[in-house]
Amino acid sequence: MPLDFGPVTWLVLSEVFPMELRGRAFAIATVANWSSNLIVSATFLNILSTFGVAGTFLTYAGVCLMGVFFIFVFIPETKNRTLEQISSQLSSERTSVTSRCSELCTRARHNYRVRSSSDTVKLS
Numbered sequence: 001m002p003l004d005f006g007p008v009t010w011l012v013l014s015e016v017f018p019m020e021l022r023g024r025a026f027a028i029a030t031v032a033n034w035s036s037n038l039i040v041s042a043t044f045l046n047i048l049s050t051f052g053v054a055g056t057f058l059t060y061a062g063v064c065l066m067g068v069f070f071i072f073v074f075i076p077e078t079k080n081r082t083l084e085q086i087s088s089q090l091s092s093e094r095t096s097v098t099s100r101c102s103e104l105c106t107r108a109r110h111n112y113r114v115r116s117s118s119d120t121v122k123l124s
Helices: 006-016 019-074 083-118
Strands: none
Touching: 006 019, 006 083
């Protein structure tokens, strides 16, 4: 039994996006899918000659592990939920993520300004 992310893209797109966005989402996903296939095909022999067989497959395994992490962290569970429930969950999560990101950026800017003003060096 092969284990890969092939059907995940199409399953998530069909469950998460509303009808008015679904066509565009499928188009973007198709371009991303074929682009990633092209990247793997174009780089495989170069990576194989540079890192060897084990290094090549470890490299691709690392990319797959990043994909697993992304799926478990960012993709919502859709089992036994309506499209409206999924949309409202994504809207609330998007708002909370946006507010958390802007808060972190504000803190980082403030910390940078504080550090920059106290770390000035006098040249003589």
